Amino acid sequence: AKAAALFTVDHLNASDRFNVIKFNSSVTMFRPNPVPAEFNEVQQALAFIDAISANGGTNLQGAVLAGLGQEMSDTTANVIIFITDGIAALDQQAVIAANTKKVRIFVFGIGTDVNKNLLTQLAANNNGLAEFLGNDEVTQRISEFYAKIRNPLLQNIRLTFTPTAVDEVYPLQLPDIYVGQQLIVLGRYAQPGPAQVTLTGTSFGEETRYEYPVSFTADSLANRFLPRMWAKSKIGALLVLMSGVPEGSNQWEEWKKEVIRLSLLYGILTRFTSFKDPGPPTFVEEENAGMIAPSDFVLQQNYPNPFNPETRIVFYVPLSAEQQHVVIKIYDLLGRLVAVLFDREVAPGRYEVTWNGKDLFGRDLPNGMYIYRLEAGEVMLAKRMTLLQ
Structure with missing residues (x-):
């Protein structure tokens, strides 16, 4: 983290104003407020950073709030470059409330001990970017990252659609666009046909507007990779949101269920799902009942697969479930329900x-x-099959 801070201060623009805030269990500021990036100030700041030693604790919250509490102009591009190599807690809503100057927070997580979800959310909530580096790649990666964020091409980006039948657009907060970077936006539409996408933002202090005519296809088999990209983007957004609320809370559990649903539907690996083949099911026999059933719910691969004109799907309900409501649904790759086989x-x-x-x-x-x-209570199992007419 120290090498990253030294590099950043040593590559300031001549017109910049800057400050350095070190934090462990306490927070210490180089200057009370940002100062011009003049030679003497830069040299003293480098000495200030060089004297920093690891000394226990990671007061992430105090450091961020101290940075946001400095005197800053409403007319300048205010940026915090946050560098950490430790694990810490953070009240995201308190940071949002304190960010009254529209400060962009860019995060460098160094090493393997950082909380990636927490730091990604910190950057996303404050219109910044997060980068995670190994200890042996600090100089190169920060050099590339810093060169990119010094000169944004388009800021304060807004995206609108006409007609407006587009929803669930991700990322939730559109990032600034920098040199060599592309903006990928994924959403869902209910009505195919011609439409217009309008992109607006601020470029070098001036309002800029771009209009793009597009055509939303009615062919659900075109661009088959896009639904999975959309689902992956939504899962990423949900995981970031989950890191900002207590694990196990009602909101956290609702988001977790949606992550699992999307994961199973689109075949995306997450911390809550696995697509490892468990092998043949384990069966148990209920004493004196003469009935054989698996010890867990089992959904077998359909047969034949690919199929034409029909296919069979076998599933098992475990003894532990007793009487259970089971539903078997079919979805296309856009996530649309196309059939209900069992209910x-x-x-x-x-x-x-x-x-x-x-x-x-x-x-x-x-x-x-x-x-x-x-679907059976909280149980959801899914597999893929191919129809060939």
């Missing part, structure tokens, strides 16, 4: 359903990949 209360045992490749209205569905999902 009723069942006892433990083996069940088999057949799908003929038709939707809820009895219409033939196009060739492609589909997701079938078992």
